[in-house]
Amino acid sequence: MKTLVAAMLLNAAALPAHAAAIAYPATERGPVVDQQFGQAIADPYRWLENDVRTDARVADWVAAQNRVTDAYLASLPGRDAIKARLTRLWNYERFDIPEKAGARYFYTRNNGLQNQSPIYVREGLNxxxxxLIDPNGWAKDGATALAEWAPSKDGTRLAYAIQDGGSDWRTVRVLDVATGQPVGDELKWVKFSNLAWAKDGSGLYYSRFAAPKEGQAFQALNENQQVYFHRLGTPQSEDRLVYATPDRPKLGHSAQVTKDGAWLVITTTEGTDDRYEITLIDLRTPNAAPQPLVRGLDNNWTLSGSAGDTLYFLTNKDAPMQRIVALDARSGAGAAPREIVPEDPKATIDSAALIGGKLVVTYLVDARTEVRTFALDGTRGAKVALPGIGSATGFDGDAGDPETFFAFTSFNLPRAIYRYDAASGKVTPFAVPKVAFDPADYVVEQRFFASKDGTRVPLFVVHKKGANLKAGLPTLLYAYGGFNISSRPAFSPANLAWMEMGGVYALANIRGGGEYGKAWHDGGRLANKQNVFDDFIAAGEYLVREGISAKGKIAILGRSNGGLLVGAVTNQRPDLFGAALPAVGVMDMLRFDRFTAGRYWVDDYGHPDRQPDFDVLRAYSPYHNIGRGQAYPAILVTTADTDDRVVPGHSFKYVAALQAAKIGDKPHLIRIETRAGHGSGKPTDKQIAEYADMWAFAAQWTGLKVPD
Structure with missing residues (x-):
């Protein structure tokens, strides 16, 4: 194998990168063929699903692929200059939204190029x-990260989660805030969990799974999630089981404590849809039994706040664009909700919080944020003044305290933190970063285009001031299109670097997301999934038709479900794009539900073992629909060895199939990061290196001029 790879590298180095014929590592084809609903489904690369940590054959394949990819990327012009500019653009101070606990304020702050963001605390606002915690010393490679964290109600303790190598698994520890020292508590096998403190600080509620079997931690299905209470100073083995559904192992459970400490609110889901059951435990009554409040897994019920036994929820029950209702905690399941804020048919409610006696409600209006306030009787108050057109998030707080914080960002505005006083309506800056560029040098436009079936779809187009949008410019087109997740205006130093070089950045708000409520989500999932691909293709066609870009000058990028999107549209319209960058994508749609969290995704994708769903999945699955005989764009797949959300076997199999197919001479490569996962917790230096590689690759195949 080593001799073969060495020969490949010599051949690749003999010609310029764009002209060299790449000799890919040989990938063994296995005899696996599954019979599904009368079809023979060949899966010759099934063996690449095995864990790279435990299967030497897979590890050798990964090493061989990385050597070929690294050699190719190293030969691309401008890569080092792109990396240097990315490093400069990334080097600005970044704050997260403060959390107030007692008289203390907790927040993360990154000085610019730190691999991980430390936590700081202030005694009082000023x-x-x-x-308090600096995770940058936890690992030499910077890949051990601080994940979720939560201060106790009085601010004397801080629970924090540790994430190693990008895995979704967490280890939770507790810190004494006054001394800055751990108190000795440790919780393992925590995943997809809140950290919810009891009001008196005696302990916290969290969700966990049973310890996986040896060697299965990064691939086994996640089932039978349970809610526990951990009392400080005791071993995890003594934690009290609070809620579980062993008769329904596919359910997941997450716990919150109301701000007044009166109720434990357990939210139960079976998949990724916003369809929840709500169970309550009265924390004022010792050993109180769980009592159902909402049953049926039919609608969204997101807690917005409480006032005594009145709980306020954001829901899409009888309101596709969502509304806010009140429920009596003692009413039991089936009680009729009382409407507080009605549905707005022209704006989707995105979030809501009870702060200082008011409801602060965040709306999406054509994918842009608007924030309105309401009294608890539903009377509409003033809007919150935002710094511009973009995205605002945050607004967490206490029903009796008017102080809250929010973050604001746009394509040309890095994330800044603001303080909002719900009593006065005043907005003041808390942390506004200084950056190495002038935001006024960039133009943000919102356009709309018609998809294949005539649906009107929003498209953000961002570019450097003075760019000729009739010149067919190299364009980076991004979308997500799934799981009711809305794609919003947000700053990225990587995207800015692309625009600095003269490229255009475009974000398409395609169906499958939540930009226009339930109907927009439903229009892009299950049997309607093809609408997602049609919308994205129509976005590319619009860019060409308007002269903004041209065929072969569009690079497409998507992550996770967006990686699936990129893989599918590359199969369907390879002529339209110059480069494709599918990242950590779901590529085998007939086996996605067999690994880790994959079983949750059936809400959006369907069940591969049910024929109607199988027929839809088989028709667009990227791995199964690579078109022989068609000339494909250049493709750089990115994934990571510790991704236990979308296991890297998806990308491994997909690339093996690409390299074996007769789809033209452009490169079809894979970049496999080590000690990284689905994206969360990835060190800053690894992010910069990855984007430098992707942008150099995309520039090469779209004609974007790169710096010397």
Missing amino acids: GAERL
Whole structure:
């Protein structure tokens, strides 16, 4: 194998990168053929599903692929200059939204190029800043990250989760805030969990799974999630089981404590849809039994706040664009909700919080944020003044305290933190970063285009001021299109670097997301999934038709479900794009539900073992629909060895199939990061290196001029 790879590298180095014929590592084809609903489904690369940590054959394949890819990327012009500019653009101070607990304020702050963001604490809003946790010393490669964290109600303790190598698994520990020292508590096998403190600080509620079998931690299905209470100072083995559904192992459970500490609110789901059951436990009554409040897994029920026994929920029950209702905690399941804020048919409610006696409600209006306030009787108040057109998130707080914080960002505005006083309506800056560019040098436009079936779809087009949008410019087109997740205006130093070089950045708000409520989501999932691909293709066609870009000058990018999107549209319209960058994508749609969290995704994708769903999935599955005989764009797949969300076998099999197919001479490569996962917790230096590789690759195949 090593001799063969060495020969490949010599051949690749003999010609310029764009002209060299790449000799890919040989990938063994297995004899696996599954019979599904009368069809013979060949899966010759099934063996690449095995864990790279435990299967030497897979590890050798990964090493061989990386050597070929690394050699190719190293030969691309401008890569080092792109990396240098990315490093400069990334080097700005970044704050997260503060969380108030007692008289203390907790937040993360990154000085710019730190691989991980430390937590700081202030004694009072204007108090001196004190470093509390710095994760940058946890691992030499910077790949051990601080994940979720939560201060106790009085601010004396901080629970924090540790994420290693990008895995979704967490280890939770507790810190004494006054001394900055751990108190010795440790919780393992925590995943997809809130950290919810009891009001008196005696302990916290969390969700966990049973310890997986040896060697199965990164691939086994996640089932039988349970809610526990951990009392400080005791071993995890003594934690009290609070809620479980062993008769329904596919259910997941997450716990919250109301701000007044009166109720434990357990939200139960079976998949990724916003369809929940709500169970309550009265924390004022010792050993109180769980009592159902909402049953049926039919609608969204997201807790927005509480006032005594009145709980306020954001829901899409009888309101596809969502509304806010009140429920009596003691009413039991089946009680009729009382409407507080009605549905707005022209704007989707995105979030809501009870702060200082008011409801602060965030709306999406054509994928842009608008924030409105309401009294608890539903009377509409003033809007919150935002710094511009973009995205605002946050607004967490206490029903009796008017102080809250939010983050604001746009394509040309890095994330800044603001303080909002619900009593006065005043907005003041808390942390606004200084950056190495002038935001006024960039133009943000919102356009609309018609998809294949005539649906009107929003498209953000962002570019450097003075760019000729009739010149067919190299364009980076991004979308997600799934799981009711809305794609919003947001700053990215990587995207800015692309625009600095003269490229256009475009974001399509395609169906499958939540930009226009339930109907927009439903229009892009299950049997309607093809609408997602049609919308994205129509976005590319619009860019060409308007002269903004041209055929062969569009690079397409998507992550996770967006990686699936890129893989599918590359199969369907390879002529339209110059480069494709599918990242950590779901590529085998007939086996996605067999690994880790994949079983949750049936809400959006369907069940591969049911024929109607199988027929839809088989028709667009990227791995199964690579078109022989068609000339494909250049493709750089990116994934990571510790991705236990979308296991890397998806990308491994997909690339093996690409390299074996007769789809033209452009490169079809895979970049496999080590000690990284689905994206969360990835060190800054690894992010910069990855984007430098992707942008150099995309520039090569779209004609974007790169710096010397």
